[in-house]
Amino acid sequence: MESEDATRNWGNRKLKNMGTMFSPKTVALIGASHDPGKPGFHVLKSLIDGEFSGKVFPINPKRGVIMGLEVHTSLKDVPDQVDLAVIIIPALRVLDAIKDCIGTGVKGIVMITGGFKEVGNENGAHLQEQIADLANGAGIPIIGPNTPGILNLGIGLNASFTPAFSAAKKGNVALISQSGGVAHLIGYMAMRNNVGLGKIMGLGNRCNIDFADALDFLMQDADTQVIALYVEGIDNPRQLIETAQRYRGEKPVVVLKSGSAAQSNEASLSHTGTLTGSHEIYAAGFRQAGMLCVNSVEELVDAVKILDAAPPWEGGANTAIVSGQAGPAIVACDALERNGLAAMPFSKSLQNRINDILPPLTMRSNPVDLGPWWYDLELFKNILKVIGEDNDIAAILIIIVLGEANSFFVEGISAMLSDLSKQKPVVGCFVFPSQGWDKAVAAIEDASAFVSYPTPERAVGALANLSLAKKMKDPPPEGAVLEYSL
Secondary structure (H helix, E strand, C coil): CCCHHHHHCCHHHHHHHHHHCCCCEEEECCCCCCCCCCHHHHHHHHHHHHCCCCCEEEECCCCCECCCEEEEECCHCCCCCCCEEEEECHHHHHHHHHHHHHHHCCEEEECCCCCHHHHHHHHHHHHHHHHHHHHHHHCCCECCCCEEEECCCCCCCCEEEEEHHCCCCEEEEEEECCCCCHHHHHHHHHHCCHHHHHHHHEECCCCCCCHHHHHHHCCCCCCCCEEEECCCCCCCCCCHHHHHHHHCCCCCEEECCCCCCCCHHHHHHHHHHHCCCCCHHHHHHHHCCCCCECCCHHHHHHHHHHHHHHCCCCCCEEEEEECCCCCHHHHHHHHHCCCCEEECCCHHHHHHHHHHHHCCCCCCCCCCCCCHHCCCCCCCHHHHHHHHCCCCEEEEEEEEEHHHHCCHHHCCHHHHHHHHHHCCCEEEEEEEECCCCHHHHHHHHHHHCCCECHHHHHHHHHHHHHCCCCCCCCHHHHHHHHCCCC
């Protein structure tokens, strides 16, 4: 029986081998170390902590045992066929390691080692070109050099120098990042915000796998539902934009492009060896290809969270706000207006139903404020029920400031939130001190399409991006003029 990688419609041999490198049965770590002060130690620890089910072979000229695994002197010494090789040795030794990978039939390579194009001298750039020529001739994909590594949390593969990533929530969001530092920023923020991660690629210098290759691969990956992209500079931007256009509407792609500041070009050149290019031109091209552009790491994480959880949304201005306090609801109203949404007056029939339920001293219009009854769970549930049943309400924003008097709210409305979020987008702003409620909120999110954010502004921003992402799926009007020139 053919493997999934063999039957999938990969565009070329490199992409087919990318399927193998993200689902390997065997991993060799060239440069494994017993020294906690060296990256080779931490990459091996990542592979072990991730509970990767395949075989791991540490490679080091010095024999011995590291973390309970027998060390092999070279790839030729490994008794099994190696699917994925992770290289973390000095740059001047990498060329020989690449030749060994080709000679032993390795399917894919993650090159964590730095010291190539990004150092800004001819020797580093020339060495990277030699490596790329060899790999391209053999049809072997190389992620890197100068990368933190890759992850496929679905199978426990953590081939990075960050063991902490093994604790991330498993999910359907894939991240492509040019920067290792930003990959960690996004990854750590995703972990703190209960975002389910699937695959992470730190592209680094992009030796022979560029953004377009990575996007092509993830668009065909059945385990990926949402793609996040961090871009500094691109050698072939048209290829990326055309790839995104080819898959337009199949999966949401959220992109954060840095480089709007004048200093960014110089910083990017010394970081990954690429100029950032015109921010405005890139953004126009991304939008035209159906990619959702965001302006910060925080907005990117918030967007992928709601896109992964919530059902498709046609959008609509009428968002109902239900809050236990008036102040946060007013903040949310301002945020809705800034984002092209609104808390519009309720219809007469819905207003009558709400009037019949709410006691005195409450705010009955949109937004609804329970006032002195903010701790009454049954009242809160009744209001949510009648608002959820109204077809004129496009989405619901629930704001709950948790305290001792209403700490039971989270579990008390869990089943209702699960039901409501299947009908229309339901976004929460649950504010609480760090006393364990974060786990309770995460449990609700995991059980439904409901998502929560720590501020009204972030909740509204995510809702707006959910609406915008749906619009980005539609093809541009026939005869539309290109907005970019690359």
